[in-house]
Amino acid sequence: MTKIFTASFLVLAMFCSAARAADNPNIVFILVDDMGYGDPGCFNPDSKIATPNIDALAHEGMKFTDAHAPGALCHMSRYGLLTGRFPFRTNVNLWRKQPLIDADQVTIASLLKSQGYSTAMVGKWHLGFKENGYENPLPGGPADRGFDSYFGIRASTDIPPYFYIRGNEAVSPPTDTIEDNFSEGWSKIQGAFWRKGGIAPDLKLKDVLPRFTDEAIGVIQNHAKSGTEKPLMLYLAYPAPHTPWLPSKKFQGKSKVSMYGDFVMMVDSMIGKVVLALDEAGMKDDTLLIFSADNGPVWYDADVKKYDHSSVGVLRGMKADAWEGGHRMPFIVRWPGKVKAGSVSKQTICFTDMLATFAAVTGTELPEGAGPDSFNVLPAMLGTQSEDEPLRGPLVIAAGGGIMSIRSGPWKLITGLGSGGFTKPNKIKPTKGGPIGQLYNLENDLSETTNLYLKHPEIVKRLLAELEQVTGAEMSRGL
Numbered sequence: 143m144t145k146i147f148t149a150s151f152l153v154l155a156m157f158c159s160a161a162r163a164a165d166n167p168n169i170v171f172i173l174v175d176d177m178g179y180g181d182p183g184c185f186n187p188d189s190k191i192a193t194p195n196i197d198a199l200a201h202e203g204m205k206f207t208d209a210h211a212p213g214a215l216c217h218m219s220r221y222g223l224l225t226g227r228f229p230f231r232t233n234v235n236l237w238r239k240q241p242l243i244d245a246d247q248v249t250i251a252s253l254l255k256s257q258g259y260s261t262a263m264v265g266k267w268h269l270g271f272k273e274n275g276y277e278n279p280l281p282g283g284p285a286d287r288g289f290d291s292y293f294g295i296r297a298s299t300d301i302p303p304y305f306y307i308r309g310n311e312a313v314s315p316p317t318d319t320i321e322d323n324f325s326e327g328w329s330k331i332q333g334a335f336w337r338k339g340g341i342a343p344d345l346k347l348k349d350v351l352p353r354f355t356d357e358a359i360g361v362i363q364n365h366a367k368s369g370t371e372k373p374l375m376l377y378l379a380y381p382a383p384h385t386p387w388l389p390s391k392k393f394q395g396k397s398k399v400s401m402y403g404d405f406v407m408m409v410d411s412m413i414g415k416v417v418l419a420l421d422e423a424g425m426k427d428d429t430l431l432i433f434s435a436d437n438g439p440v441w442y443d444a445d446v447k448k449y450d451h452s453s454v455g456v457l458r459g460m461k462a463d464a465w466e467g468g469h470r471m472p473f474i475v476r477w478p479g480k481v482k483a484g485s486v487s488k489q490t491i492c493f494t495d496m497l498a499t500f501a502a503v504t505g506t507e508l509p510e511g512a513g514p515d516s517f518n519v520l521p522a523m524l525g526t527q528s529e530d531e532p533l534r535g536p537l538v539i540a541a542g543g544g545i546m547s548i549r550s551g552p553w554k555l556i557t558g559l560g561s562g563g564f565t566k567p568n569k570i571k572p573t574k575g576g577p578i579g580q581l582y583n584l585e586n587d588l589s590e591t592t593n594l595y596l597k598h599p600e601i602v603k604r605l606l607a608e609l610e611q612v613t614g615a616e617m618s619r620g621l
Contacts, residue, residue: 166257166504167477168374168429170420171250171496173223174409175216175266175298175384178439178467180455181406185472190398190451191406195414196474199433203476204485204523210492210549211437212515213540214461214468214563216298217242217268219436219493220379224249224269224287226497226513229540230613237270237297241282248512250497251288254375257504260365263289264358265379267307268297276305276315276340285310289377293357299347300385302339306353316340323386325401332440333401334386348388354380355412359419366423374425378416382409385440399449402441430477430503434493437461438468440564458590462542462563464556464580465590469539475523488529489522490549492537499523515612536608543568548609552585555605581605 180186182193184200185207212222217237218229225247232242243249251261263284271280284292293308303316320341325333336347358378365374382405389396389404393411397403413433420426438461441453459465473491475481498516501508508516517534521527537549545562548555556562557579559570572578577595581602584590595602 166259166373167480168376168420168425169254169259169500169503170374170376170378170416170429170431171223172378172380172413172416172431172433173220173265174380174413174433174435175382176437176439176461177383177406177409177435177472178441178453178455178460179457179470179472180452181439182410182472184474186452186455188452188455190449191403192397193406193410195410195417196433196472198414199417199431199474199476200484202478202483203431203474204481204487204525206473206475206487206489206491206522208488208490209434209471209473210490210537210539211435211469211471212492212494212538214437214463215540215542216266216384216436218540219469220266220268222515223493223496224251226250226494226508226516228494228515228538228612230538230546231514234540237268239270240272241270241287243269243282243287245282245286247287248497248509249288250500251284251375251377253288253497253506253508253512254500254504255288255290257506258372259375260370260372261289261375261377262291262361262365263294263377263379264292264361265294265354265377266298266381267292267294267379271296271310276303276312279310280307280312281310283307283310291361294354294379295350295381298384299350299381300336302337303341304339304345304347305342306345312342314342314344316342318343325387329440329442332385332387334388336386347386348390351380351382351388351408351412352390354378355415358416362416362419362423362425366425373428380409380412383439399451402445402453403449403451427478430475430480432476432496433472433474435471437471438463442565456589459561459563459565462561463565463568464539464541464545464547464558464562465565466584466588468541468561468563477523481523482525485525487522487525489519489527489533490537491517491519491522491534495519495534536605536612538609538612545569546609546613548605548612549584550605550608552583553601553605554582554584554590555602555609556580556582557609 211219306313322338454467457467459467497513541562
């Protein structure tokens with residue numbers, strides 16, 4: 143019944159929205175990969191990496207200081223962004239074998255397409271295809287989940303096979319082979335790291351980032367030249383500064399943070415080119431532009447000490463961690479005339495909220511069952527919501543290793559000990575009489591230094607009940 147309803151809703155919405163489509167803004171969402179909260183200067187005045195283009199967006203728009211990816215890993219984060227669903231609602235580990243998004247699920251792309259948008263995606267998918275040989279079509283990807291056009295790659299630029307995809311077909315199958323690569327002086331998953339495997343003859347890893355920039359600029363320019371009254375929705379998912387860190391010659395040695403900082407500077411430059419293309423196309427004033435990152439960086443304590451740069455700022459942790467450094471992300475919204483320039487919001491928001499927010503932007507309602515974890519945060523963007531009045535319910539974050547966290551107001555509960563991710567130890571066995579989880583008051587302790595689990599059992603009990611209510615499962619076992 144739900145599938146029929148959803149399909150009927152979208153078809154009906156396409157007809158009903160045609161007349162008002164021209165009144166809706168263009169929407170551009172730029173998502174970078176493995177960039178920390180403390181990398182852009184506009185979020186961390188002590189950053190040792192120059193990010194003038196990201197900083198300019200913050201100057202021209204609104205900075206969200208409490209924005210979160212729904213998961214601390216790439217595929218988790220992207221699933222939540224596109225579907226408005228927390229990633230615990232599916233088995234995200236199946237992305238290598240099958241599509242994570244069901245054909246009948248509403249996505250930000252299918253929603254906006256139903257409202258008369260031209261929808262395009264460029265970049266890293268990482269949400270699975272139905273694979274049957276790379277010489278054959280790849281169903282279940284962006285072209286089948288609401289995007290009119292797609293050019294990108296299957297996953298990260300360190301996960302083979304490496305090949306470009308246009309629409310639902312490989313531009314050139316990965317018939318060649320590349321050996322694995324590591325960088326001296328870094329951990330095995332840092333530096334110019336990639337895994338051995340198949341690679342297409344027409345793909346060079348160092349060219350992927352600029353190639354995606356050119357493709358995105360092409361989408362913008364072609365849309366402007368077409369004369370269509372349809373607004374544009376562009377989702378640009380950069381696979382950087384995720385490994386391999388491959389700054390071009392122009393950026394090598396330009397930062398104070400070695401090859402990582404150089405690569406972040408290159409990413410910032412690519413963003414600047416895309417933003418300039420929007421402006422030159424005359425689309426700036428009528429475009430809701432959002433910038434964020436998918437999860438925390440791979441940046442160890444030893445790196446902080448060596449380069450005097452914290453990629454997560456004052457936060458604790460990194461990629462895959464349940465701590466804030468794993469999922470609290472830089473998040474900027476620019477919408478001239480709508481979003482106040484140079485403004486800041488402390489509202490707690492999540493990528494899952496984009497589905498309901500885009501529905502509000504276009505004046506439509508979500509169909510039944512769509513975006514169960516999506517809340518409309520447009521009032522925060524427009525500055526019409528009091529900072530003291532939360533716009534969304536509890537925030538449930540999936541980390542690595544099966545650990546979950548729930549955030550409600552200033553309180554955050556983690557359902558285990560350790561980071562749950564890349565920071566060691568990722569799991570700690572409870573001691574007799576000691577805490578078996580973690581509780582932090584982020585209002586007083588943003589760096590998560592003091593575990594209050596034993597001090598506030600009543601808050602632990604309340605958060606576990608809220609977690610169970612959100613997940614619909616017994617999450618309190620063992621806690």
